Amino acid sequence: MSEPLQERIAQAMAELQATQAAVARAEADLRQASATVRSNDRVVEATVGGQGELTGLKFLDNKHQNMTGPQLAASILEAVQQGRAQMARRVMDTFEPFTRPGPEGSMRRGVDLDWNRVFGSALDGGQPGSGRASKNRLRDEIHEDSD
Template identity: 60%
Template sequence: MAELEATQEAVARAEAELREASCTVRSRDRAVEVTVGHQGELTALRFLDGKYRTMTAGELAGSVLEAAERARTQMARQVMETFEPFTRPSDAVPEMTGVDVDWRAIFGPSVLEDGAERPGQRRSERLRDEIHEDAEDEHDV
């Protein structure tokens, strides 16, 4: 019973700690900076050094989305690291097997990737291409 109570208290502390957590990330092109809260919600957006003035709408949108996605992924990983000890079985009480958490279902499959670029085109570049193509399509109509 003491082990269960200690685990419940630890979970409550972890939840309280995460409620105050945030993650700030700059886009790879260093044009924007985003901050997300503990649930991945966008809480701040800054345009850095006036770079946005020389960017197309598609480039700027791509930078914002790329930074937001990276920040959300980092925050999700922080949540996973915080709760990871509760997924392991208890050494003291064999009946406490730990919580089985499907992180992919909660955060999506990208959170479990190592962050390395996949072969071929990066996601943000594909997004910029799609936005650019959409803008061209509108002018052709």
């Protein structure tokens, strides 16, 4: 009986090592990743790194010179939030395979991640009424129905 147990332990260790290697590769890829996004008015171009950090900001064609401070600030925020949302989606796509259980016979269980908790408003591009708040409202309504 100890042999099947030893085999299961060896299989679990091999799966763990393969998963750790895959996670390390994904992390290395994301460290090099970035998203470059333009504001809708095409005044600002923002580049955001893999952790949502602002790594570059350009003012295109000097269009910003004809804007008020609040208008320029809104363009900057829009571009940065869109870039953060794009990177958050890329991170989610990269790590999504690790949230699923392994194939049939595998010892690996999927990891349950609360992406809204990890990324907050970055997932919805900073748009009010989407993302976390609307999901919580839906969850509240579902909870009330079960009473």
